[in-house]
Amino acid sequence: MINFKINGISAQAKKGETILQVARRMGMYIPTMCYLSKANPNASCRMCIVEAKDVNGFVLSCNTPPTEGAEFFTDSPALFKERQNIMKLYNVNHPLQCGVCDKSGECELQNKTLEFGVAEQSFAVRDQARKKKKWGVHTYDPSLCILCEKCTTVCHEIVGSEALYIEVGGYKSHIDINLKNCIQCGECVSVCPVGAMASTEFKYTSNAWEMKKVPSSCAHCSSACSLNYEVKDGEIKRVTNEAEFSSLCGAGRFGFDFANNVSAKDSEAFDKAVAAFRDAKNVVFNSYITNEEAYLLNQLKQKLGFNLVNDEARAFKTFMKAFASTAGESLYSATLDDVRASDYAISVGCSIASDNPMVKFALSQAVGYKKAFVASIHPVEESAIANVISLFVKNEVGSEEAALAMIADAFVEDKSTQKEFFDSLDFGYLSGESNISEEEIAILKQKYARKKSPVLILGADVINHKSASNIGRIAGFIQKNTQFKVLVVPPVTNTFGVSLICDLDEKTAGYTVGYNVKGDFTLSAKGDGDLDMPALNSQEGTFVNIDKDLVVLNAAASYKGYELNDIASALGVKTQNVIDYTSKLGFKDVEFDDLENYYDNVGNAYRGYKIESKSTSADAKIQEVTELGEYNGSVVYDRDPISQFSPFTKDCKQIKGNLDLIGSEQFSIAAKIKSGDNVKFSVNGVEFVRHFRVDRHMKGTVAYNPVFDIDSKTSEYRYNQVKIEVING
């Protein structure tokens, strides 16, 4: 702890904390223009200067840590004058048409200009033609830009795309883009303090004050990021977030128009739905569901005795159970914050860029701030994460178990409790079958030296693996016996919550009711079923996200039809609102209305509560690694384009990413198809008709098959050997 004084008040700083951070923590105000709490200081605006006692000149508070016994003053006539001059320079040639600016008053420049009493533009320079640019979801107006560099900072540090850069040229300096790197996430739009970066679709359609902010959570992937739906006339107009502290991916920011617009109650369909539930042998659902509705389905199951089917959540549950049996606790130990703060990360079986964008963002920050070493063990090299990954280890499809066994062998020191397993490992076989060389493991081991906070990230390919249980046991063992923190990426938004709440069964033959999944009777939030249901942005409820937090979902878009609670009430499981079940979920006895959902002044998130890990016995034995599957010929991998997750994102106007089968040249030769062919193949009984496209950046014989148009995520292993048939003409 460093003791010092700000404005005569004694303050304490932790090691590495800056003066600005301490001041904000203590609730003191220091103006800034370019500072962004979630990123490294740019130090380009010089607004955050403070005076230090017995020091000539000013000190930049954003990147200066205090020294013991120092005294700082955040406000004085000299500082005011200096800051006023900075604002005068920011205002040089800045257009004065604030009335037609897309920022509509939410403008940092406007605020600070008024704060420092800059009533007129006292300087001007010869202006030049500055062309507005359209870069997909966002547009850039260089004449409004004040070059605070927030956008380039987030693009490099947070997103890790390195798309935006500054085209340097004195007064002509402006932001430019390398469009092929851009993942269309809109982080730059959210941090822009002026109206220079704006959403293409939203621009000029509404003023900020016309919309009501509904704080909620994103419904697209398991990160369930905090966001605000901005609603005007019952319609979501845009999504904003606490850009100072948190981030969103493109799906969260631009995929908000998936509400099911239902204007009246269809009582005839409702009666049929109630009857269908009475007759149902199976109720099939996916994990795009709130905890409360999952709980409700479980209650209905207990009352009516149907099979509750959600294969993907059941696979996750099985995996976590196996994990707990060696880890000694029921949950994995890492959160995204741990990934952010890690200096060493290994990912296995996770398509990092598309499965969960926040994992990629977190890894990018780990690389940027902690100089982390990031290794990805995956059969397909992803070009989208090339600048985050330090070492790519290509493994054979199906060999994730071998990969994890080799990691366990390399990193666990005390192997006594699982002696039989480690003795049974045959490295020649494992290395040969998985194609992971011992040199690669040696590099992993060598880079591990002196690292303090390693994480192991496990993705859906591990959870849905044929021998998932055994992989789970190995992973649990790694968590217990090494300093690795383990992060398991739940495949769907609320897979985690569903797996904790519901007793899931296997599907049997018989009448099936589907909730957002095709069944004999279908309840659908897409509006294409037999009875309409509210989409997740018209519902109140909670999710359990990847961070093991129970987070709040609030209703934003208007919905006037029936919901699951009405059906349950008709079937005898009665309550007024579905959120009455929040306190009964079995985690903590907290009512929905008492759940918090905000960020404080220094960026601590107060979002719901953390699910506590329970201790379990850790005496399960890891099984021997049995024969690894062989995948020859044409293998397709279920992987969605970035920002596409489900049928809900599919219809969102601003999210691009089509249903093309994408493969390498090598794949096209092996499968005897050409770029541009229409092809047909079937995976686990589902028939796909896709347009084939060759991506020159891809290597290997595995092709990406997007599955975001399929309503339920599969619990099957995502790699499949297929026979591809050309159906041109």
Place this chain on the structure above:
Amino acid sequence: MLEDFKNRNVSEDTYYKVDIEAYPVTGWDKFKRVVQRTFKGELFVGLWVVMREMIDFKIHTVQYPEEKMPIGPRYRAIHEMKRLLESNTERCIGCGLCEKICISNCIKIDTKIDQNSRKEVSEYSINLGRCIFCGYCAEVCPELAITHGGRYENASDQREHFVMYEDMLTPIDVMKANAQKEFEGFGAITPHEDERVKKTPLAY
């Protein structure tokens, strides 16, 4: 002087009392009044006055709707949308302040981005059934685009009587004939405005 102001008992001696007869109370008195009024011939005095004025054609009333009283420039009736003097294009920039300030929530504005990537008003309507003609919209308008005009006849067969942007906009032929009138009422620029304007420095 101050005492005069402080004396609030204004009824003391400043009132002019009308000479009103005592009302009849008993039945007999009422009967007497009826008889008096019936046979006095007062009726014909009145009828003669009407007859005389009719023959003389000395008409003092305004012949509405053929004739209308001139209306003061500060009168606040149905809104007008003005055009720019230089280019004849619309003054409204779609900032939405009129919608925000409107205390009876009668203004509805929708904007969009146009082909030149500028803000454009796509829909603008005022519900005259709700409008209380307070003039706040005209006062807040940064471009002097929305003003009040002199059209006060807004009888309608339904309560929701809307006026659309196109109806309020100065017709282009009026504009070309230089006949667009500025609003001189509340919120308009004062005659000394030119002296108060500070120019942005143009150093080059």
